[in-house]
Amino acid sequence: MTAQVxxxxxxxxxxxxxxxxxxxLIYGILKFPNFAIGAMLTVGAYLALALNVYLSLPVLYAAAIGAAAFAVVAVGIDQAVFRPLRERSAITLLVASMGVSFVLENIVRFIFGNGARSFELPLARPKLVFGLRINNEQIFTAVAVIAAMTAVYVVLRHTPLGRAMRxxxxxxxxxxxxxIDRERIVRWTWVIAGLLTAAAGVLVGMDRAIDPLLGWNYIVTVFAASILGGLGNPVGAVLGALTVGVVEETSTLLIAPNYRQVVSFxxxxxxxxxxPQGLLGVQRIKK
Structure with a gap:
């Protein structure tokens, strides 16, 4: 049972x-914690859901088109909200991101309602591998995340754009x-962030029903993972996410599942x- 958990x-x-x-990535470039990250995940999930349910597109196509569409939306949010506040303090930008979060959440409520919705997926029984129950969604998630993280690593480490971002x-x-044109780098940062959060929304939606509060269920865990790895450190964020995910799940062996986010807190x-700089973060010394 422990291995399954x-x-x-x-x-x-x-x-x-x-x-x-x-x-x-957003923190590394813009130097503020984006509280709207949860709402971005929610909107990305609903965009793919609309394409899957209303236009009958396969989930893979719906996810790709929805993620691309939300990347454009993310850039638009930056240009409309954050660019005019670019020179303000991190606290101001944090408060602005809270406002964006509430606006996005209520747009979703207005269009789709408050009820839970699900992707149209073929039914399949979990497979038994070495005594572990593994379903198709978990396999797809692993492949998709590894591919996405590999792409991000290649972009950040081996392309002119990545060197400029660093x-x-x-x-x-x-x-x-x-x-280096900072505004161009900012736009590309939002594109990447939009693609990643939208993809995460789809992966969550493949495992459970989605609702307008979907992102709120993950925002504490996401912040815990980023802080654990060191804000501004993408590799640390991945390791932090894996650590927090395992710790939260194993904590359900001792406490009720509803309290798993207490572990992240x-x-x-x-x-x-x-x-404060995280496990892999570098402490900055002010002179």
Whole structure:
């Protein structure tokens, strides 16, 4: 049973890794914690749901088109809300992201209502592999997340765009002096974040019914994963997500499942007290 719980935790951690990386990329470039990350996940899920249910597109096509559409929406949100506040404090941007979260949530409520909805998926029995129950959704999740994280790694480490993103994250003034267009980098950051969060929404929706509060159920876990790995560190965000996913799932062996997010709250509190920069983060010394 413990092995099954750990497997479920790893799959949960893989899903959480997508918005956690999106959150840490936005923080690395724009230097504020984007509280709207949960609502972004919700909207991405509903866009794919609409394509799947109303236009009868297969989930894979619906997910791809929905993620691309939401990437455009994410850039639009940045241009309409965050760009005018670009030079304001991180607290101002955080409050603005809270406002964006509430607006997105209520748009979803207005269009789709408050009821839970599900993707149209073929029924399939879980497979038994070495005594572990593995369903098709878990296999698809693992493949999709590994592919997405590989793509993000390649972009960040081996492309001019990735090098420019790292330069802007490390030293915006020096990057500007070298001719790097910061606004272009910001737009691409939102594109990547939009793709990742929308994909996460679809993966969550394949495992459970979705509703307008879907993102709220994950926002604490996403922040815990990002803080655990060190905000601004994508690799740390992935490791943090896997760790939090396993810890949350294994905690259900001791406490009721409804209280699993208490574990994430405790992780955030302890890290902020003992190691604010996260396990893989680098402490910045102000001169």
């Amino acid at each position: 750990i497997l479920n935790g790893l799959v949960t951690g893989m899903v959480v890794a997508l918005p956690a990386v999106a959150l840490t 330069a802007v994250s490390d030293n915006p003034a020096l990057a500007a002096a070298r001719g 405790c992780a955030i509190a302890l890290l902020l007290l003992l190691r």
